[in-house]
Amino acid sequence: MNKIRVFSGIQPSGEMHLGNYLGAVKQWVENQGKEKENFYCIVDLHAHTILRDPVELRDNIRSLAAMLFACGLSHEKSTVFIQSQVRAHAEACWLLNCVTPMGWLERMTQFKDKKEKLNSISAALLDYPVLQTGDIILYDADEVPVGEDQKQHVELARDIAQRFNNLFGETFKLPEPIIPTIGARVMNLSNPTSKMSKSFDEDDGGVVGLLDDDSKIVKSIKRAVTDSGNDIVFSDDPEKAGVNNLLGIYKVITGKSSDDVEKDFEGARGYGILKEKVAEVVLETIKPIREKYNEYISDKSELDRLLDIGAENARLISEPKVLEMKNKMGFI
Ligand code: ATP
Numbered sequence: 001m002n003k004i005r006v007f008s009g010i011q012p013s014g015e016m017h018l019g020n021y022l023g024a025v026k027q028w029v030e031n032q033g034k035e036k037e038n039f040y041c042i043v044d045l046h047a048h049t050i051l052r053d054p055v056e057l058r059d060n061i062r063s064l065a066a067m068l069f070a071c072g073l074s075h076e077k078s079t080v081f082i083q084s085q086v087r088a089h090a091e092a093c094w095l096l097n098c099v100t101p102m103g104w105l106e107r108m109t110q111f112k113d114k115k116e117k118l119n120s121i122s123a124a125l126l127d128y129p130v131l132q133t134g135d136i137i138l139y140d141a142d143e144v145p146v147g148e149d150q151k152q153h154v155e156l157a158r159d160i161a162q163r164f165n166n167l168f169g170e171t172f173k174l175p176e177p178i179i180p181t182i183g184a185r186v187m188n189l190s191n192p193t194s195k196m197s198k199s200f201d202e203d204d205g206g207v208v209g210l211l212d213d214d215s216k217i218v219k220s221i222k223r224a225v226t227d228s229g230n231d232i233v234f235s236d237d238p239e240k241a242g243v244n245n246l247l248g249i250y251k252v253i254t255g256k257s258s259d260d261v262e263k264d265f266e267g268a269r270g271y272g273i274l275k276e277k278v279a280e281v282v283l284e285t286i287k288p289i290r291e292k293y294n295e296y297i298s299d300k301s302e303l304d305r306l307l308d309i310g311a312e313n314a315r316l317i318s319e320p321k322v323l324e325m326k327n328k329m330g331f332i
């Protein structure tokens, strides 16, 4: 039986944060213990849609690679690689552009959100989900483990793959987004109605970076926006989004059920104790990751060696696939 193939990506657009870890990377690490074939990609071509500083980008790429290995990805159990080092990705993007209706891209909510926030945008920002589609379908991925915000992009990848299959004959598998039931949307601590994000952090305290020091993390959590009540329970009420977010973080890290989480805080007065407990479990999670990160980042040549192995492996699968696309489309 063929193993389930998993593909996912993360942008080197800034320091990895708790949302990336709980929403995506934690699942990637867990997948390694299952009978799956795993591909995890540092999507630097995607990051260039917004981040234009070459020095910063280069630093971010290595830092993110060190962070992924520190979180537990292994070059033996997963193919971990840099997108721009595997040419098939950019090539597939062009080929897929030719079959993607413009209207499908214009209605993507991430495009609309980013367009609102930026003064000027590139053609690449609109095209971003087509590049992402290529990433996924070049590998015939069955599963794409991502946070909630990426669900629409993975659904679009299915639509584009289906359209290519209809036009040129069966070529691609249709991927499924895999969204965690908890942790799929970690919110900004200062603004719990927006998701925690690497590149759009207006207020420095709302994002918990995995490389932040303990005191900064404790301070951010203590300052997290809550409400004027004192009930520590899960709730859909937008007024209680801050408390709900803190409870969600606590729940995903401890692995407890919602009932057990609420029991942990039964009888507590005010939100101080909730913030204290959340800070405690977050620090426990981050500390060992930070220590391993320091080891990986201090040996650049070893890091590059691991990434070379990944790129080589990724090419073995994606190059024949892009050739198949070109043949079917009529290129000589
Ligand atoms: P940017 O802000 O530059 O767009 P980002 O912080 O959204 O970056 P990505 O690199 O785009 O991070 O995403 C990597 C993975 O992390 C994706 O699977 C995404 O769904 C997930 N993710 C990002 N932010 C969150 C969040 N706040 N909660 C849960 N998952 C998240």
Ligand code: LTN
Pocket: 007, 008, 009, 010, 011, 043, 046, 131, 132, 135, 136, 144, 146, 150, 153
């Ligand atoms: N757009 C994604 C990053 C990404 C991705 C992928 C995720 C690029 N290519 C392929 C899953 C599969 C994001 O997280 N913002």
